[in-house]
Amino acid sequence: xxxxxxxxxxxxxxxxxxxxxxxxxxxxxxxxxxxxxxxxxxxxxxxxxxxxxxxxxxxxxxxxxxxxxxxxxxxxxxxxxxxxxxxxxxxxxxxxxxxxxxxxxxxxxxxxxxxxxxxxxxxxxxxxxxxxxxxxxxxxxxxxxxxxxxxxxxxxxxxxxxxxxxxxxxxxxxxxxxxxxxxxxxxxxxxxxxxxxxxxxxxxxxxxxxxxxxxxxxxxxxxxxxxxxxxxxxxxxxxxxxxxxxxxxx
Numbered sequence: 001x002x003x004x005x006x007x008x009x010x011x012x013x014x015x016x017x018x019x020x021x022x023x024x025x026x027x028x029x030x031x032x033x034x035x036x037x038x039x040x041x042x043x044x045x046x047x048x049x050x051x052x053x054x055x056x057x058x059x060x061x062x063x064x065x066x067x068x069x070x071x072x073x074x075x076x077x078x079x080x081x082x083x084x085x086x087x088x089x090x091x092x093x094x095x096x097x098x099x100x101x102x103x104x105x106x107x108x109x110x111x112x113x114x115x116x117x118x119x120x121x122x123x124x125x126x127x128x129x130x131x132x133x134x135x136x137x138x139x140x141x142x143x144x145x146x147x148x149x150x151x152x153x154x155x156x157x158x159x160x161x162x163x164x165x166x167x168x169x170x171x172x173x174x175x176x177x178x179x180x181x182x183x184x185x186x187x188x189x190x191x192x193x194x195x196x197x198x199x200x201x202x203x204x205x206x207x208x209x210x211x212x213x214x215x216x217x218x219x220x221x222x223x224x225x226x227x228x229x230x231x232x233x234x235x236x237x238x239x240x241x242x243x244x245x246x247x248x249x250x
Contacts, residue, residue, distance in 0.1 A: 008038075009024075009038045009042070009043060009046050010046055010049075012024065013046050013049070013052055014050065015238060016050075016052070017050045017052070019241070019242065019245045021241075021245070022050075022051060022052055022053065023052060023053050023054070023055070023230055023231065023232060024052055024053075024055075025054070025055045025056070025057055025200075025232045025234070026043075026055070026057070026090075026092075027056075027057045028056055028057060028058055028059050028079075028082075028086065029057070029058075029060060029061050029063075040089035043090040044090055044091060047091065053092075053093050053230065054087070054090050054091070054092040054093065055087075055092055055094045055095065055096065055137075055200055055230060056083050056086060056087040056090075056092050056094075056095045057083075057095075057096040058079065058080045058083040058084075058095050058096060058097045058098075059079045059080070059083065060098050063076050063079065063098070064100060064101075065097075065098065065099060065100035065118040066100040066101070066102060066114035066115060066116075066118030066121065066150075067114075067117065068110075068113065068114060070117075073117055073120075073121055076121055077121055077124050077125060080097055080121075080125040081124075081125060083095050084125065084128055084129055084132050084134055084136065085132060087132075088134050092134060093135075093199075093229070093230055094134060094136070094137045094172065094174075094199050094200050095129065095134055095135070095136050095137060096137050096139050096174045096200060097122065097125060097138055097139065098138075098139055098151070099118055099122060099141070099149070099150045099157075099160055100114070100115075100118035100121070100149075100150055101114075101141070101144070101149040101150060102114040102115065102147065102150075103146060103148075104145070104147060104148050105146070111148060115150055115163075118150055118160075119163045122136070122138065122160075122164050122171070123164045123165070123166060126164060126166040126170050127166065127170070129170045129171065130166070130169065135169070135170055135171065135199055136170060136171050136172070137172045137173060137174040137199050138151060138157070138160070138161065138171065138172070138174065139175075139176055139179075139202070140152060140153075140154075140157055140173075140174070140175060140176055140179050140180060141176075141179055142176075142178075142179040142180075142182040142183045142211055143182075143183040143184075152179075152183055153183070154189045154190050154193040154194070157190070157193075157194075158193060158194075168197045172197050172198070172199035172200075173194050173197050173198045173199060174198075174199070174201070174202060175187060175190050175191070175194075175198045175200070175201050175202070175226060176202040176204075176234070177201065177202065177203055177204070177216075177222060178202065178204040178205060178206050178211060178212075178213060178216075178234070179211065181206055182206050182208065182209060182210060182211050184208065187222075187226070188225075191225070191226050191227075196227075198226060198227075198228045199228060199229065199230065200228060200230050200231075200232065201222075201223060201226050201228045201230070201231045201232065202232050202234040203216050203219040203223060203232065203233050203234065204233070204234045204235055213234060213235050213236050213240075214235070214240070215235060215240045215241075215243050215244035215247070216233070216244060217243075217244055217247035219231070219233060233245075
């Protein structure tokens with residue numbers, strides 16, 4: 001759920017449950033832009049009323065885990081740990097986080113330095129995740145020509161996880177099938193590599209080049225083939241979600 005849907009959480013929950021869905025991912029960065037952001041006790045009440053589970057997407061707009069300015073990097077840690085605290089307060093099942101990137105035009109020494117800083121950021125956040133007992137779920141981002149994203153491929157994601165060196169109880173994976181497709185990567189490669197460590201799945205479609213977040217009518221079959229406990233239809237409108245569910249029911 002984000003501000004583009006222009007719904008309060010109760011109305012959104014009712015919309016979902018009427019479609020037979022039972023999970024909501026709240027985007028912390030978008031909620032920050034609202035003056036009427038829902039309080040944890042209201043969210044817990046909505047979850048009980050509609051039998052929902054929550055996940056939280058940590059702030060990601062203008063967020064750089066590998067920022068070379070340590071004050072700004074520390075702010076990323078603070079924002080993510082705050083999202084983890086919020087997730088714990090609403091009994092959420094996980095917090096999605098991005099691993100960061102570096103511009104490809106920068107020299108190799110800068111690439112190494114930025115990645116090292118990003119690893120430190122995610123390590124600090126994952127340790128806090130262990131403290132509040134809500135797993136941090138590192139997401140595969142799509143490849144970009146102008147940026148080297150540290151989690152865009154199964155190999156980079158595996159290397160990044162190894163460098164962070166926090167166990168799977170606290171640090172898990174969000175598999176975004178749309179990001180994989182837009183990167184020219186079969187999502188099965190992530191499933192084969194990470195298996196049960198995949199905790200959340202972002203389901204949407206595209207043309208193989210752009211991150212369009214189009215409806216994915218085959219979302220049930222894709223979700224079943226991945227086998228993660230929680231699946232999110234990450235689309236741009238309520239109509240897209242409705243169209244997706246209706247097409248998938250035939």
